[in-house]
Amino acid sequence: MPDDASPLVSFLMVTLLGLPFAGFLALMRANRSLSGMLAIGLTGLGLVLSMVAVMQLPQEAVTIRSAWATVSGVSFGVSFRLDSLSGLMLVLVHFVALLVQLYSLSYLHDEPKLARYFAYLQLFVGAMLGIVLAGNLLVMYAFWELVGLASYLLIGFYTERPAASKAAKKAFLMNRVGDIGFLIGIFLTYYYFDTLEFDTLLTTDITRVPSTALGLCLFLGCVGKSAQFPLLTWLPDAMEGPTPVSALLHAATMVAAGIFLLARIHPLLSPDALVVIALVGTITTILGGYSAVFQSDIKKVLAFSTVSQLGLMVAGMGTGNVGGAMFHLLTHAFFKAGLFLSAGAVIHAVNTQDMRQMGGLRKVLPTTFIAYSVCVAALAGLPFFSGFLSKEAILGGAFGWAGEQTSALAYMVPVLLLGSSGLTALYMARQWRLIFFGSYRNESNSLAHAHEPDWLMRGPVVILAMLSVWFWFSVNPFSGHSSWFFQLIPVAEEPAIWWLAPMSIGLVAAGGWVGFQMREPNNTHGYVRLSLEYGFLDTIYHYLLINPTHKLALLLSRADRRVVDGTVNGLGVSTVVLAQITNAIDRFGIDGLINGIAWTAGQLGQLTRSVQNGRVQSYITVAVAGLLVLLWWLL
Template sequence: MPDDTPQLSSLLMIALLGLPFAGFLALTGLSRLVSGKLAILSTGIGLLVSVFLAATMPEQAVTIQTDWATVSGVSFGVSFRLDVLSGLMLVVVHFVALLVQVYSLSYLHDEPKLSRYFAYLQLFIGAMLGIVLAGNLLVMYAFWELVGLASYLLIGFYAERPAASKAAKKAFLMNRVGDIGFLLGIFLTYYYFDTLEFNALLASGIQAIPPTAIGLCLFMGCVGKSAQFPLLTWLPDAMEGPTPVSALLHAATMVAAGIFLLARIHPLLSPDALVFIAVIGTTTTIWGGYSAVFQTDIKKVLAFSTVSQLGLMVAGMGTGNVGGAMFHLLTHAFFKAGLFLSAGAVIHAVNTQDMRLMGGLRKAIPTTFIAYTVCAAALAGLPFFAGFLSKEAILGGAFGWANVQTNKLAYLVPVLLVGTSGLTALYMARQWRLIFFGEYQNRSEPITHVHEPDWLMRGPVVILAVLSVWFWFALNPLSGHSSWFFRLVPVAEEAASWWLAPVSISLVLAGGWFGFQMREPSYTRSYVRLSLKYGFLDTVYQYFIIRPIHKLALLLNRTDQRVVDGVVNGAGVTTVVLAQITHVVDRFGVDGIVNSAAWLAGQAGRLTRSVQNGRVQSYITAAVVGLLVLLWWIL
């Protein structure tokens, strides 16, 4: 390898990071057609650079660092880091973003705000690249917040729709809750390790077990961004944004930021923190999976499946299986983006997102049907698909983790994770049936009008479906241990469980059969409403958080108006009255004495002046009177 490879990598890192931000500034002033092509060109160049960086990765991480600010003698730097994890994520982010932008050219061809849409996408890509390349926690947090801003703009892209504006605000605020914990974790990290640089932190984490509080606070950032329990209800509502945005933000990139964060800081997580993370991930997997079962919106089913799969990745991280979780992140990016883009093709064909108004579409849109089937099979974890390989890696690692735990309750984590395989197959088979089988139900859009989209939309869907097949990742369709991925990121040691794959496959087949045969129940039943209302989490928030805070705000407002304002107004009136009294005293008291003294002096002066009249008689009279007065005084 040439000696100048690190220097070239550093230059390409800077160019790669600056390219989407330059595109964001340029696209805002361009026409609709030019903006889309320029955005695709920018992302395509970024993909080529990313592939080159990943292919020429030095053995040691490449780091760029410079001082940013000095506060009280403490220097804070801006640093960027390129290693195996970041190189892999660079390729995934650019590849999925490129397909989404090509797809958007056709899907949003009549959108009047298309230039703004592509500009927002470039802003999001740049922010995501910043997270991937961040060399310290401070830089990561800055781009973390920028991703939140970009996602807010994209989710609320149709700002004229009240539901979209509400969903954007909900996503922004719920992510802020997690970000507060993340920021506290950064403060604690600096307090404990006296550095925020990943190079130093990873070395320190190997030498000593950090406090559990650091890991839990940093994990809060993942809870918000990756929609973990209990901050998971923003993700399905975020489907109000354009469908290509759902594929990019909520399948392959934004929600993956939390998983990437856990992979980056994993050595800093104490054993207790890892157990907590595993429990939260398992809870999220079950919660998201059940919430998807009875949804009627095609995108919300996929949204909750994303929540469930993210929970599976987080549980993998909690069980120490960084390689397995990142492998599933990679495969999930392809088949979930494929599902969202396929759903967009279905919506484009029938002009509705309600699956109850679909049915029988497999003949009308055969290419979309095949792509949807392949991606759904990968999500469900059927053999010969990529999702099976990555799921088995996580499940095997979870059983291996449980074997070494002193508390046998730890086996609940892998057992519940295996159970969610059947749950995933159940809701995907139900969705597959409602969309593509049975009788066509949409009376407002005749079946004769339903057709496949053009190849700008079909092409990305087909590519993602092809990448959801097993042979891109491993030669063995029933085991991913020989995968090239695990030569880059080692997988955790698995338990020797020959029965795991057959049990998992059996659960998937049973869940798929039951989901396909299941008929729609009454939507008033409590177990159905439990699914439709996300486990009533939003109701809990409404009653126990939002309403109490609202009532407290009203109480404080009344207190401010009646007490604080009363005191202020009373003090003002009192001051005015005292000022009037002071004015009267000053005018008739002080000024009266001064004016009276002046008047007396004037009168005395006039009287004295009258004596000095130039007449001798007056002077003799005054002298005689004065003499008489003096004699009277003496005698």
């Protein structure tokens, strides 16, 4: 039953959650030709209802609750919560998902499993909406795991490709590592606070509990889902899924779930936990950025840029700048989705993801080139684009946070985050040059066949590029603090740092110039391999975890075969031999003795019967024989 929600908002929340799951069930049996329009219709309806729900949202958060189960006298309920943060995410998830599905109609028009593809997308959107609307940690965890399942299905959609199946399993397993920590954090939360409801947790006093351990356990869920150090290597491999899926996963859905979690539980994080979170985010930003520098796959460069930007958001959360981090999540959703969908148009034109086989495409893909350039500028953080506003909000908050710390080492966090702006510009300028400038280098696919896609693909790209310009978010192109966004999610006032914007612009300009001018080095160099192999993290995992686990498994298998199976088989053989011996003793010993006695008795009886024949001669003979035996015995 509703707790404090108005009937209309309660109805909208339930309907928004139900639509994608109903769509999933319907699309699993839908006709291929109608599946796309049905999915788009449901998502479009969800977008309209989301905007209505946001407009109807009162000043206070709206919560609906229902009893679910009672265990050992403790009642656990299902609750959903709608506030300004979840309302923003509702609109964002629906909007990006709608554009991705429109794009997919053309991009995957020849896909034989199209109905299943749209069904998986609906399941994914429904799971993400469940996370956004969750009113307690238990409900959030249920949908959290459902997002993992849906991402597994989408990443491994091309089941005929071994690389896709491997990438799906890798994503699923690495996310489970983080989810274990998340689940432990949920147990600790209930142990210390006797509740999992956000309404209570967000106003509780954390000073009476060991909140650092609790907060870090909850943060592990973000580490897995948002690909933070050291669990970041699954995200680049997830590019094996369809390109529209990459846009959805990397823009406003799966990877954003971890950032949303941090925003939701931020009051539960102690100062020590926040320092760890800031450090993890900073390391992820730098490592993700450097890993993108020498990649040759167009989608992997964008994947590592996502890792880097997620690290920037996590570092913002660690420095207490929830508003700045969520602002960057919003702007990032548009320009990153635009980049992935633009990359899909490029791949569609030249039939390769290898940037070394591209070049000169600005002439044959002019619309894609303009849209890609706008989104690149936003990602790099150039003025007059949305990324500049949100990055400056995070960097300003980071420098303000460092000034409040007792150690000067705290300035390493904002300085490295500032340096990542130049690193982002470097690898994006390199990618921009390899794709659109120079001479065309693909000998196997003639440039004469390359052309712009239809407007079902170009339309979403153009819309996302337009939304990457500054004026949608702030009147002032050099500051986002006057943005409408911060009226929804307030940001702490930080002292003005006059040199921050010029320094950031200078680093972006320098990084962009270096990236545009750099030539491709030999892949055998150590610094190149460090980038191509994700900081050797997978190699380290193989040496420290996978290989020892594999060897242990082989050792246990050998022990099972030789010791356990040998012992069992030996006992089995021994039992059979013993049974045969027992059977022989029974047959020839015990049965033989009994049968012999019976035979002897039978013979004696037969002899006795032969004497009792009514003849006097026989009786005299027996009497004489008996007398002789008696005399022999006595003498």
